[in-house]
Amino acid sequence: MSNEVLSPAEMGEADRLAIAAGPLDGYGLMQRAGEAVAGVVLSRYPAASRVHVLCGPGNNGGDGYVVARLLGESGVDVTLWVSGEPRAGSDAAIAATECSLERRPLAAFVAEQGSLVVDALYGAGLSKDLLGDTARAVDIAASLPVVAVDLPSGVSGDSGDILGTAFRADITVTFARKKPGHLLLPGRERCGEIVVADIGIGDDIIAQVASRTFENKPAFWLEELPVPAVDAHKYKRGHVGVFSGGPSATGAARLAALAAARSGAGAVTVLSPANAMQVNAAHLTSIMLRKTGAIEDVHEFLGDRRSSSFVLGPGFGVGDKARDFALAVLARKRQEGGVEGLVLDADGITSFRNEASTLFDAASRPDAPALVMTPHEGEFGRLFPDIADDKSLSKLAKARAAAARANATVIYKGADTVIAAPDGSAAINSNGARWLATAGSGDVLAGIIAALLAQGMRAFQAACAAVWIHAEAGRRFGPGLIAEDLPLALVPVLRELVEARQKAPTG
């Protein structure tokens, strides 16, 4: 699988393992890295009048010296600007020695229109804010095309944060695998197109590093995507229960219910308080409706053993009732009650802001249904205030910490949604689109997750699949999207996935 994402430390480990395994040594890897970048420059910018290569003091700069040398050998007009001497004996020092081009100090850097900048100042080793000459170079390069080596300098490979300032690249050439900083915001925005170059670090080496972070792509969960069996009947395809809010807040539950139905749940029931029955009934056709105003009604419905997953939160209202209902679902035994999972969203999450440990304890019972929570930034801060406030943690690390604490799958939503499982696995989503920032969009996501859970997908895989499918539907629909459009927009995405699933070899 090539969708592993390596932290800079894991990448360093991969480098060490690859060097130990041979045949390439550190300088050999650097040579391959430089070749990859030079290849991109030559193929993408054949008309550039001049290439300015900016080299830092570490191995990122080392890659830059290789690029400068190779471009010079190819007849390109290259100017080399350096910000510090490589450490004696380092691979970068060898690369600098091999490059005979004149070195100019970065402090004097100037560049003319029509030229191209190769940013090889800092990569994985970025350790402090960009200041002085480097920050000035960022400003000068702002009006020119930039090819970044490994990462745009200033972008943290771990978190995607910007340290001081950062280059805005048109193309970023990274090596072996992407790093979190290529996928998390704001770093992702600074990378431009990302090219992942093979520099001779094999899949076996990556497997040894055993990263627990992935880019969320269909290959990661396609095998588990439910396709109805020939002898399917509606309850075999899973039954989703969606708790509705009161008479003036029923739309969110219906959006989730419709999305669940479109996502393959065989049956969906909206569980409505008595005073909202009429408004719900007026808007539901294939989706069933059942009066569920008090906790006794929830127990009775659970006792029917029909429902395999639930959505609680969209439009529901904050308070005791949300807590009681959620805890009643989580108290079911997974096997006996047939309840696979609970998707807790919006008001469902907020309701536990002062009683988070009650929720986490309920989710931690060994035979409890899976808990999937879908907080946006505000909801995340209510349930995990200390984690949210910890400035040393990236969004990825925050989602991971939250999932471990809650014993839940946590979908930390946003333009760079992170999905984390209690076992430490995490995925970063990258196919989202700004069109999804519309009221009710999250309700649809909750419905998709519940449908996939109801059809037997494991929680982390269901969460990853739902996030990708939701994002893809929004991306393809584009301008004008409102949440009502999303359930139908899922159809072509699901069709392609089911076709891909049926073509994929089983086993």
Ligand SMILES: NC(=O)C1=CN([C@@H]2O[C@H](COP(=O)(O)OP(=O)(O)OC[C@H]3O[C@@H](n4cnc5c(N)ncnc54)[C@H](OP(=O)(O)O)[C@@H]3O)[C@@H](O)[C@H]2O)[C@@H](O)CC1
């Ligand atoms: N064989 C391999 O390992 C391979 C590695 N590869 C390449 O190596 C790169 C990683 O190299 P690296 O570890 O040397 O780190 P790098 O990003 O060059 O920076 C470290 C230097 O910069 C300095 N510094 C940092 N931030 C600064 C700032 N804001 N302002 C000023 N100074 C700052 C920092 O100083 P210090 O923190 O020590 O004070 C240190 O001197 C990786 O991105 C890839 O391109 C490829 O060739 C494939 C094979």
Ligand SMILES: Nc1ncnc2c1ncn2[C@@H]1O[C@H](COP(=O)(O)OP(=O)(O)O)[C@@H](O)[C@H]1O
């Ligand atoms: N700029 C964006 N790019 C990509 N996805 C986005 C963006 N903004 C929001 N989203 C996605 O849209 C959904 C919004 O959910 P949420 O904030 O709960 O909205 P609501 O409560 O109105 O339904 C989430 O899945 C989120 O990841």
Ligand SMILES: [K+]
């Ligand atoms: K760089």
